[in-house]
Amino acid sequence: MSKSKANAIVTLLQGCNSLQRLKKIQAHVIINGLQHNPAISNKLVNFCAVSVSGCLSYAQLIFNQIQNPDTQSWNSIIRGFSLSPSPLQAILFYNQMLLSPSPSLSPPDTFTFSFTLKACERLRALNKCQELHGFVIRSGFEREVVVCTSLLRCYAANGLIEVARLVFDKMSERDLVSWNSIISCYSQANLHLQALEVYDRMRSENVSVDGFTLVGLLSSCAHVGALNLGVYLHGIACERGFFSNVYVGNALIDMYSKCGDLGAALSVFNGMKKRDVFTWNSMIVGNGVHGHGDEAIYFFKQMLMAGLKPNSITFLGLLCGCNHQGLVEEGVEYFHMMVSRFNLKPGIKHHGCLVDLYGRAGKLEKALQVIKTCQLSQDDPVMWRTLLGSSKIHRNVEIGEIAMKNLVRLGASSAGDFVLLATIYAAHKDAQGVARMRKSIKSQGFKTTAGWSWIEVGDQVHRFVVDDKSHPGTGMIYRKLEEVIHRANLVGYVKEESLVAMAGDCLEKSTMYHSEKLAIAFGLATTPEGTCLRIVKNLRVCRDCHSFTKFVSKAFNRDIIVRDRVRFHHFKNGICSCRDYW
DNA sequence: TCTTCCAGTT
Numbered sequence: 001m002s003k004s005k006a007n008a009i010v011t012l013l014q015g016c017n018s019l020q021r022l023k024k025i026q027a028h029v030i031i032n033g034l035q036h037n038p039a040i041s042n043k044l045v046n047f048c049a050v051s052v053s054g055c056l057s058y059a060q061l062i063f064n065q066i067q068n069p070d071t072q073s074w075n076s077i078i079r080g081f082s083l084s085p086s087p088l089q090a091i092l093f094y095n096q097m098l099l100s101p102s103p104s105l106s107p108p109d110t111f112t113f114s115f116t117l118k119a120c121e122r123l124r125a126l127n128k129c130q131e132l133h134g135f136v137i138r139s140g141f142e143r144e145v146v147v148c149t150s151l152l153r154c155y156a157a158n159g160l161i162e163v164a165r166l167v168f169d170k171m172s173e174r175d176l177v178s179w180n181s182i183i184s185c186y187s188q189a190n191l192h193l194q195a196l197e198v199y200d201r202m203r204s205e206n207v208s209v210d211g212f213t214l215v216g217l218l219s220s221c222a223h224v225g226a227l228n229l230g231v232y233l234h235g236i237a238c239e240r241g242f243f244s245n246v247y248v249g250n251a252l253i254d255m256y257s258k259c260g261d262l263g264a265a266l267s268v269f270n271g272m273k274k275r276d277v278f279t280w281n282s283m284i285v286g287n288g289v290h291g292h293g294d295e296a297i298y299f300f301k302q303m304l305m306a307g308l309k310p311n312s313i314t315f316l317g318l319l320c321g322c323n324h325q326g327l328v329e330e331g332v333e334y335f336h337m338m339v340s341r342f343n344l345k346p347g348i349k350h351h352g353c354l355v356d357l358y359g360r361a362g363k364l365e366k367a368l369q370v371i372k373t374c375q376l377s378q379d380d381p382v383m384w385r386t387l388l389g390s391s392k393i394h395r396n397v398e399i400g401e402i403a404m405k406n407l408v409r410l411g412a413s414s415a416g417d418f419v420l421l422a423t424i425y426a427a428h429k430d431a432q433g434v435a436r437m438r439k440s441i442k443s444q445g446f447k448t449t450a451g452w453s454w455i456e457v458g459d460q461v462h463r464f465v466v467d468d469k470s471h472p473g474t475g476m477i478y479r480k481l482e483e484v485i486h487r488a489n490l491v492g493y494v495k496e497e498s499l500v501a502m503a504g505d506c507l508e509k510s511t512m513y514h515s516e517k518l519a520i521a522f523g524l525a526t527t528p529e530g531t532c533l534r535i536v537k538n539l540r541v542c543r544d545c546h547s548f549t550k551f552v553s554k555a556f557n558r559d560i561i562v563r564d565r566v567r568f569h570h571f572k573n574g575i576c577s578c579r580d581y582w
Numbered sequence: 583t584c585t586t587c588c589a590g591t592t
Contacts, residue, residue: 079583114583149584180585187586215586250587281588289589316589349590382591414592565591 006037013043019055022047026062041066042073049080056080068105069097075111082119090119091128108135110144117150126158145171149178156185179207183216192220193461196229209236211245218251222258225536225563226456230255234268243271250278257286260534260561260568275306281313288321290568291578296321297330312344319353323360324567331357351377352386359390364399381412392420395427415441453515454536457526464518473522481513481521484552491574493551496544514545516562524556532559540564550574 009029016022026044034040041062048059063069063077074097081090094116100106108116113136120129133151141147148171156164168174168182179202186195199217202209209217214237221230234252242248249272256265265286272279280303287295296318303310315338322331335354338344346354351374358367367387370377377383384406391400404421407413418437425433452465462471471477485493516535523533541549541564553560554574562569570577 075583111583118584146584151584153584175584177584184585210585212585219587245586247586252587254588276587278588283588285588311588313588320589352590385592412592416592 005032006034006040009034009040010043013040013047016047019048019058035065036067038066038070038073042070042076045073045080046076049076050083056084068102069100071106071109071112074106075109075115078112078119079115082115082122087119087122090116091123091125094119108139110141110147113141113144113147114150117147117154121150121154121157124158126160129154129158142170143172145173145175145178149175149181152178153181153185156189159189161185161189161191174207176207176210176213180210180212180216183213183220187216187220187223190223192223193463195220196224196226196461209240211237211242211248214242215247215251218248218255222251222255224454224456224461225259225534226459226461227256227259227261227534228456229459230259232459244273246272246274246276246279249274250276250282253279253282253286257282257290258563260290260563260570262286262290262292275308277308277311277314280306280308281311281317284314285317285320288317288319288324289566291321291324293321293323293325293327293330297327300334310342310344312338312347312350315344315346316349316353319350319357323353323357326361328357328361328363348374348376348380348383352380352382355383355386356390359387360393362390362394364390364394364396368399368402378406379410381407381410384410384412385417388417388420392423395424397424397428397430397433400424451515451537451539453519453538455519455523456534457523462519462522464515464522466515467513468515468518471518471522473525476525477518477522480525481517484517484521484524484556485548487555488548488551491551491555493548496547514542516541516545517548520549520552520560524552524558530558532561534561534563536563538565540566541569546576546580550576 009025009032012025016025022044029035029040029044044062045059045066048055048062059077059080063073066073074093078090078093078097081087081093094112097106097108097112113132117129117132119125120132129151136142136147136151148167152164152167155161155167164185165182168178171178179198183195183198186192186198195216202213214233217233218230221227221233237243237248237252249268252268253265256262256268265283269279269283280299283299284296284303287299300310300314300318303314315334318334319331322328322334331354335346335350338346338350351370355367355370355377358364358370364387367390371383371387372378384403388400388403388407391403400421404413404417407417418441422434422437425437450465452463454461454463464471468474516537519535520533523535527533541562546569549560549562549569549571551574552558553571557573560571562571567578
């Protein structure tokens, strides 16, 4: 067999772009007796496993015929399977590799570890990840940036973010991908403050950012409502030419709309040259959660005109918009359109939107019917809780009790649910009903979810919980709060005693120092006159805090935007954008 | 070779 023939075939393989053509080349390989030439086998496996999707079984066939696969061939087949729908195969090949008759001829290298770890990441195979970690250390690969980055991602995917951080901290050398990876791992683990802290460190170490960094950071800014930092990152994106990156554009839209600035989201949208489904969805969802149903519908229509196919998230955004604006007919129409026009099966969340849509509009029987006709919904506490919420708005005892019974049946009833039903009884002056609910709460010893609020001042995000005393400026904050309450009282604020307070010591003790009040006091004390305060809260705003914030916006002449668990409240001059309906 | 965006979740 001549060397030039082998070289010619390798060249042919390099230009090959289809399986059909590959099979022809393979025929030449066999005719010329080159099937055991390692360079050629390598190229063949690599081509099938990586370059053409769906050829993995063929790659495996060729691989099995290689008598003594070298490291490169093993890597090709492991990589192919690590990215495939069956990553477990990649791990099996890795095991085989270690057990091969002459392991010294094909020792695992950087590539082997990173591909196998990718498979572990996708499979959430923690044990294998730990085993690999040990081997990486023993074989001296822990100095390799790529291997360590793969390791940290693998730990993070398995929920061990602290271990991921440890791996990151111990790296002798880091590249931009490792920085980006730790940021995105934090962001995906909902540890947004940590993600933003990594950026502080990047800045102090003079590491420059790229599109990936920006996307991870913007996503965290969106979640904690860190608008100032988001705006700063927007500036960097424009300056360094990342604005044309569609991922960055989408992350910017999401950040602006989650931080309550839909105008800025729109201008980013308008400036984008390339838009994908994410872009449109971000606009539709953004308008939806702000209660701008008609705007969401407008963007949906534009999206169709631009030739894009909506997906299930598009419809969630649309339904959410219809919901907050009370567009019942439109919402129902879109719900049915999912199947009839786009062949998308509504999921549990779409049903949830429909229940909410009917419920808020007072069509409680219809809402109940939706739950009853969907098998999945009947066993979902969120559905019944939604119905209970609607029953409270419309003071419907009968449906409220049905919802409560089902929550109890599912073992999912919480203190908040009993409070809701108690409110309905109270509205009907049913003292016995209220007493029964109070008793249930006490006897079952429910705990409420701890509420917290963030506020961004400068480039720092400050977090407060109920009756928080942990902030370094606690003394100043509480003194300011006294002053704020006093000035709010002067313009008409009266503390609202809610049923929650009536229920006494089994629920939150004091509505005086709810986390948003502390955040507001802190914001007023530390920002210049006239600055808009933006607060993000994990729960719904309570009646008293809602009223308090309205009066504060008037007394201090400040715009205050509160993003609660479900929607935005924009307080201005004593009035809230939700018109007290939330 | 290692990295990214849209919902909702008590």
